[in-house]
Every structure is written in structure tokens, then in C-alpha cells.
Amino acid sequence: MSVAKPNLPKGEPAIKRLNEAKCTLHDLAKFPLLPKAFYGIFSLISRAAGLSWQLARLDIALRFSRPDMVILSQGGNWDGFLYAGVLRRLGIPYALICQKATELYWPSDWMRERCKAMYADAQGAYFVSHHNHRLTEEQMGMAIPRGEVVRNPFLTAWDAPLPWPDAGDGLRLACVGRFFPMEKGQDMLLRVMALPKWRARDVRVSFFGAGDRAEGLKEMAAFLGLDNVAFPGFVRNVQGGIWAQHHALILPTRAEGLPLVVVETMLAGRVTITTDVAGSAEVCSDGETGFIAAAPTEAAIDEAMERAWAARAEWPAIAAAAAASIRTQVPRDPASTFADIVLRLVDKGAVQAPAKDYGEELVGAAE
Known part of the structure; x- marks a missing residue:
């Protein structure tokens, strides 16, 4: 098995495990035999040239390995179309994973035919929510053949929810996610927490995560004079480091697939x-297993938080119902379930038809 990715985080435990399993790792954003910084400078001078190098590296790696199947994992729902162009040109079967689809991002018109071809030629297209599947079809203006919803692996225990934490020092809410307010909406939550009623209540929000907007969010909190929020930062052990001490998740997000943190929160009870x-809202039922704000706006978030506050005496029962419900909606081992899907695809032995000339892909990227 081989793994190819720009900027491979070699210190990450998952990457270390792949190394130990003798997987071949290809960092696409790197020049062979040269320090990593050289590619960074090259890419800063010309983003299109940097991307072209990544595609060339992928092309070479695929020509040497000739895999039976490639899983192209996208952070969104169309951002992998240039990589798919390489696969289509080489006639290598592939399947897509789509981790997010949002009304905030649409493919430009020059990309559309390439994006549609990417889906049309894929042996499978795996979305993390029905919303994402439906929205992608709308954005592409086409039905997506072989589309399916799958679940991501989670980092909390399956066997039983955690004991309910003591509330003697007030309610503790965790906002867990990348510090990227344009999508994750932490800015809206800070404004809500600045309202007089939330300043007066015994409620505290801790922001967990990492990202290059962290200082901006901290300074916004300071500017608003908030003493009811904290920024512990990134925590690897979400079960012991977050959910053992917190009563609820507050996630004011603007763009998602299916937030893994929602699944983990419910599993943790x-x-x-x-x-x-x-x-x-596909996995969390408003008023029964959680509280759903009608829209990603400050008014709607405040309204949902107000309903949750009014029902705080029922939180242990709601959390228990959530823990039971989510175990009927996600498999115990999502990675193994998806591995079985991939193996079935490989067994089919499907062969891709080559795409149009690859040079057109690069011209479009440069534009």
C-alpha cells in the first residue's frame, strides 16, 4: 500500500503507524533530496507551479506502483479534481471520499466539467452525510452514480458513555474544532457569550483546537472582555482531556460534513x-438527544443555548439518550466497515477509461 499527500505530517501517530506497517509514503509537496523549505519557496513564487509539481510527483508514483485501486480523500467535495485527472488519464480505478460539502463553496465554471467527470468515472463516491451527497449533486447539476454515506472513525470509546461530571462549579461547555471561524463559527459564539445574560450565568466555554486563527480569536475574546471563556488549545485525548470534565458540546459551525465531534460527544454521553x-441534525434529534440551532447565526445559536439552559436539569437523561441513539447510527469500527467496501471495489476489477488530455487540467489550474 502507498500513501501520497502534500505536506505529510510525519510526526503524527497515524503516519508513524503507516511507516511501521511498511507503507510507502510520498510527500507530494517536496523536492527529492532537498530540504522541505525549497518547495515552500518555490510554491510561494508560483502557486500554479507548486501544484503542477505535486501532480507530476503523483503521476510518477502511480506509474511505478500501478495500484489496483486508489482512494482519493478530499477535504471538501470537489477539491481533488486535479488529482482525479491524473488517475483518469492513467486509467487507474479510483473511489472518492468527500469529507465536507457546503453552500459557501462552489466550483468555478472552468472546473465544472472536470469535477463532473471526476464523479462520473469514480467507482464509488463516499459522503459523510446525506446532506453532503444531496448538495454535491445540486452543485454538479447531475445525479452521482455509486454515491453512498459512510462514517468516519472516532476517538471516543464505544463500550459505554462516561460518568456524568460534577456540576458544582457550573456548567462547562466545550467548543471543539479547528480555529477557523470562517467555517467553524467561533466568532459567533464569542458574541453570544458576550451577551449580558450569559455573562451573568454560571456557564463557561472552553475552546479546544488548533489553527492559524487562534490568536485572532483570543484577542477577540479579550476585546469583548470575556472572562467566561478559555482557550486550552489542542488536546489529543478527547475522552479524558475534554469529555471527562465537560457537560456539553457547543458547535456554532457554518460548514461541515458530519462533525466527528458530534458523534464523539454523543458516544461519550x-x-x-x-x-x-x-x-x-441527521444524527442528533432536537430536544431529544441534543439541541439544534435553526441556522448558523448568533440569534439562532443563542436561542438553542437558551433552550438548553432551561432544560439543564434534564441534561443527564438527554445525554444518556444520545449515547444510546448514536450507537444505532454508526458502526463500532467504521474503518473496518469502509475497508470491506474498498476490498469489494478491488474485487470487481473495474478499469477506468482515460480522460481527455492532461495538459488541459494544468492549463485550467494555472488560470
Whole structure:
């Protein structure tokens, strides 16, 4: 097995495990035999040239390995179309994973035919929510053949929810996600927490995560004079480091697939308060297993938090219902379930038809 990715985080435990399993790793954003910084400078001078190098590296790796199947994992729902162009040109079967689809991002017109071809030629297209599947079809203007919803692996225990934490020092809410307010909406939550009623209540929000907007969010909190929020940062052990001490998740997100943190919150036996964005309301039932804000707006988030506050005495029961419910909606081992899907695809032995001339892909990227 081989793994190819720009900027491979070699210190990450998952990458270390792949190394130990003798997987071949290809960092696409690197020049062979040269320090990593050389590619960074090259890419800064010309983003199109940097991307072209990544595609060339992928092309070479695929020509040497000739895999039976490639899984192209996208952070969104169309951002992998240039990589798919390489696969289509070489006639290598592939399947797509789509981790997010949002009304905030649409492919430009020059990309559309390439994106549609990417889906049309894929042996499978795997979405993390029905919303994402439906929205992608709308954005592409076509039905997506072989589309299916799958679940991501999670980092909390399956066997039983955690004991309910003590509330003697007030309610503790965790906002867990990348520090990227344009999508994750932490800015809206800070404004809500600045309202007089939330300043007066015994409620505290801790922001967990990492990202290059962290300082901006911290300074916004300071500017608003908030003493009811904290920024612990990134925590690898989400079960012991977050959910053992917190009563609820507050996720004011603007763009998602199915937030993994919602699944983990429910598995841990905690209350979810989030926006009706993407797949959250598909697994969390408003008023029964959590609280859903009608829209990603400050008014809607405040309204959902107000309903949750009014029902705080019922939180242990709501959390228990959430823990039971989510175990009927996700498999115990999503990675193994998806591996079985991939193996079935490989067994089919399907062969891709080559795409149009690859040079057109690069011209479009440069534009």
C-alpha cells in the first residue's frame, strides 16, 4: 500500500503507524533530496507551479506502483479534481471520499466539467452525510452514480458513555474544532457569550483546537472582555482531556460534513448543542438527544443555548439518550466497515477509461 499527500505530517501517530506497517509514503509537496523549505519557496513564487509539481510527483508514483485501486480523500467535495485527472488519464480505478460539502463553496465554471467527470468515472463516491451527497449533486447539476454515506472513525470509546461530571462549579461547555471561524463559527459564539445574560450565568466555554486563527480569536475574546471563556488549545485525548470534565458540546459551525465531534460527544454521553448545518441534525434529534440551532447565526445559536439552559436539569437523561441513539447510527469500527467496501471495489476489477488530455487540467489550474 502507498500513501501520497502534500505536506505529510510525519510526526503524527497515524503516519508513524503507516511507516511501521511498511507503507510507502510520498510527500507530494517536496523536492527529492532537498530540504522541505525549497518547495515552500518555490510554491510561494508560483502557486500554479507548486501544484503542477505535486501532480507530476503523483503521476510518477502511480506509474511505478500501478495500484489496483486508489482512494482519493478530499477535504471538501470537489477539491481533488486535479488529482482525479491524473488517475483518469492513467486509467487507474479510483473511489472518492468527500469529507465536507457546503453552500459557501462552489466550483468555478472552468472546473465544472472536470469535477463532473471526476464523479462520473469514480467507482464509488463516499459522503459523510446525506446532506453532503444531496448538495454535491445540486452543485454538479447531475445525479452521482455509486454515491453512498459512510462514517468516519472516532476517538471516543464505544463500550459505554462516561460518568456524568460534577456540576458544582457550573456548567462547562466545550467548543471543539479547528480555529477557523470562517467555517467553524467561533466568532459567533464569542458574541453570544458576550451577551449580558450569559455573562451573568454560571456557564463557561472552553475552546479546544488548533489553527492559524487562534490568536485572532483570543484577542477577540479579550476585546469583548470575556472572562467566561478559555482557550486550552489542542488536546489529543478527547475522552479524558475534554469529555471527562465537560457537560456539553457547543458547535456554532457554518460548514461541515458530519462533525466527528458530534458523534464523539454523543458516544461519550454528553449533550450536543450545534447548528442545523450538513449532517448534524441527521444524527442528533432536537430536544431529544441534543439541541439544534435553526441556522448558523448568533440569534439562532443563542436561542438553542437558551433552550438548553432551561432544560439543564434534564441534561443527564438527554445525554444518556444520545449515547444510546448514536450507537444505532454508526458502526463500532467504521474503518473496518469502509475497508470491506474498498476490498469489494478491488474485487470487481473495474478499469477506468482515460480522460481527455492532461495538459488541459494544468492549463485550467494555472488560470
